[in-house]
Amino acid sequence: YMTRALKIYEEFGDEPRQALVLGNIGNLYLDYNKFEPAKQAFERTIVLAKKHNISGTLANAYSGMLQYNFQTANYPMAMRYARMAETILSKSNSRSDLGTVYNSIGQIFYEQKKYDEAMDYYDRSLAIRKDMNDQLGIASCYKNIGVCYGKLQEFDKANSYLNRAIAVFKRIDARDYLRDAHVQQAKLFEEQKNLGGSLLALKESTKIKDSIYSRETTDRINELEIQYQTEKKAQQIVLLNKENKIQKLTVQNRNITIGIVAGVLLLSVLGGFMFYNRYKLRQENRLQETIIKQQDLSTKAVLQAEETERQRISSELHDGLGQMFSAVKLNLSGIIDDIKFKNDQSSSVFMKTLDLVDESCKEVRVISHQMAPNVLLRSGLATAVRDFIDKIDARKLEVKLETVGLKDRLDTNVESVLYRVIQEIVNNVIKHAGANKLDIQLIREEDGVNIMIEDNGKGFDTAIVERAEGMGLKNIRSRISYLKGSVDFSSAPGKGTLVAIYVPL
Template sequence: MKFTLSIFIFLALFNTLKAQDQKVLDSLENVYSISKDDKLKLKVSGDLCWSYGSVNFDKALFYGNAELLLAQKLKDSASIALAYSDIGNTYTRVNNLKEALNYHLKSLALRDKLGLKAKAAGSISNISIIYKQLGNYKEALDYMHRSLKIYEEAGDEVKQALVLGNISNVYMNYEKYAAAKESYDKVIDLAKKNKTTSLLASGYSGLMKYNFQLKKYDQALRSGKMAAKYLDDLNMKSDLAAVYNTIGQVYYEKGNYTEAIKYNNNSLRFREFMKDKLGIASCYKNLGACYAKLKDYPKAEQYINKSITIFKELNSKDYLREAYTILANVFEEKQDYINSLKFFKEGAAMKDSIYNKQTTDKISELQITYQTEKKIQQIALLNKENKIQKLLLLKRNIFLSLAIGVLVITLLFGFLLFKSIKLKQASRLQAEVILQQDLATKAVLNAEENERRRISGELHDGLGQMFSAVKMNLSALTDDLTFKNESSKEMFGKTLNLVDESCKEVRLISHQMAPNVLLKSGLATAVRDFISKIDARKLKINLETFGLQQRLDQNVETVLYRVIQETVNNVIKHSGANSLDIQLTKDEEGINAMIEDNGKGFDTASLEKFEGIGLKNIRSRVEYLKGSVDFSSTLHSGTLVAIHIPL
């Protein structure tokens, strides 16, 4: 006990550390290896996965998978979602975006299911970053604003700053530099206010990229070195590698190639340690570009070729195009026009079908230069003729392009107009169908309730009164009748009792079909009155209600009462349960009803086999109120019916 307490004190201290201290990590690994407590190991493995995420990919992934296995073993859904998120972050840091997105989507789905709103916002934020890295900026911004709204409602300024930093990065890609600068400044202000070093690093890193894009290289260096200082203090190797890489690019643009090589090598060292293939190849490309500027062509070719090999393996076309262009320039400087032309064409091919005037002009220039080296005289004689032909061809192409463009725009406009009309018609038709379905459902339910009330009235006022009269008449005859023997007298007494029981049964059925208490006192009181009439020796029912002090709409109360009544009857008839829990809650989003028994259950994969009139009635009534109903059950483990009605 003393040992366990000391471990928890140690973990609390660990969570306050701002730097990733290797001694602390070693101590945690020791705790993980010797502990027999699965809950403690789960906590430690999660901390190790997160801490190693910026330092050592292999260890981070190992402890992330260990965290997931322990959470699954403990059947702890919230911890399973956290493990998915930790593993996703690990893959993100080494640019394995496909795996990262897969794990974060799993985490989001589970957190949404569990109602963990704040945690779900974290998953949404992580997904947005991945979409941004994949170049899907629209999806990225949608997810970012979703998470920002949640954090603003919760008043979590640290998380707001994280999301604002990500939004700024997207603005940079859209070239909305003023908006990006404003968001980066907010990040820094919130980071200083909350004394969060990692956010300061993020904010200054963003300002570095902003100044770099606007060619304010001195400001970019100041911001970048501030970010690098904070990241170095935190020992966040993967983020530090990215900042070093950008600082190297700034020095490259300033013409200080020696400093650019220094920072690119620092970035490369971290990325090799993290096994970040895309980052490694990017560093090779940048180093090759620097050596090309220093006219060290062997080294330039060596680094560029190494980067091309990795870019091909990762199918990174944008990076590959840049590498081919740099290599083409190297061969052009060496006056090797054949290879220069070859690699400019390779770079142009990476653009697929996108027209790039600069690259095409460069290819044309190299073709002319190459031909000049071989046939200077021939080109001189053909120059005038080629110019005339080009002018004629250009005029014809312009005319054809304009004609085709007008035709395409006309057709496109007509097609869009046609589609718009069809969509409006389909929308109106669908709205009308839904309206008719709602009216039909409402009519059926109203008819059913009216029929229940009519039958209830007939039973109570007709058959019930007749039974009461029979009982009264028989009771009046008791004193006037002389029985032959005790057996006849006993038989007469039993007959009176049967009539009395029949009266009670008629009143009970009448009450269940149209309970006055529902009309007078509301849903909670009506349900409590209904279950009070069930024999607790056979089925013990616990009822909890929250937020139902105010009356609901009559239709809502009636439908929910019938659904609960039908569900309880199903439990009594089919489940073999001896305990039933009913929970009714009302919040801002709607009304929730949870009905759980400890009966024999059933296989929900074969729900259609069990779905008789009762379950269909439940579904149709709930759907009438635009609600949802879920049946969760396994054999021998009881059944949970979850109903949600929006308000």
């Protein structure tokens, strides 16, 4: 039925409802472990939701991609989509969905063996569940926290939280969840060498499993009985209707004729309307494509002119001003032995001047290389970024760089734009964030490049910054837009900043 609904919405060009149905289809595919069809449905949902600015549908699609990547053990990508869903849900105050996302982030950290971080997000989810009096959610958070404490060898706390979870699951008769809680408790007792407790917990789990099977069998028998009674009544109704149909044939024939004529007229009107509507949509699409094409050409020309100007200035600095400073240094070094200084102070001033000239030579060379880094042209994006961050003082900012799948070179234009964007973001961290740690991930996949840059600085209010966007953020957005990509900022005061970039290839 969902597929039929999607087909109808596609025929009428109703893209917002297409996005909604595609999201539901993606979740259904996930329930049946059909991961690739689920991924395709969610990706189509994201495109349509972004196009029409439907934040709720977009957040659900991000959550779906989070679950897809979690199920396929791609935890970095799962975290990326979790952060994007968190940003949207925080703005819209969708507390129930936000609690679910927090719980999923905790599961990602758990799978990565980061148990303290996992418990932090389980606690956030628990606070929301308690505020909403969501008993099932509260018990699930208790269970997850208990399992984390078990991994940390804090067995008393682990037992306490698991017992709380079991008590709530029993009270609300959540048997599937209760069975899993007993299984986790059995594992915990086994780790404590409490084999008796482990055996009792496993017996409880088996007893619940048997009761679930018995209940399902009873429900199935009742369902079959209802179907039998329904079919029996339907047969009686059919026998009664046969007598009435004989009397109504003449009237029906007349009504059918009238209906056919009216249907033909209605179809003609609908056909004309749909033809006109499709023609109008095609014209609008052509106009939009032309506008986008012109914008792309303009952006490309600006970026190319900017890069050309950078190379020209770099060459001027290196070959002009740099050579002049080198000549000055050489001349001063050549005459030092011929000069007789009046006192030690004059000699010291002369040596400091010589050192300043040397520092100026180095500074000109650094600026020249930053404006047109030769390493980017020679070795590619990953090597250029590593060369750039190696020049940062590690005592003030510790930078970790992780690259995946970048052994083969990207398109020269893509490498140049991404390098400038990363350079701009890192400079912003140095100038404004007050951070001492910075993590950079460059991941190339089959269909695109993902970049995640996260610092532990003072953060900022994304709503305020988006309303008063400076030149730096505008440059970042325009460059990524030129590559048909997307960039998302996730931050809050006192909680650092995460910048997530995706560029299709």
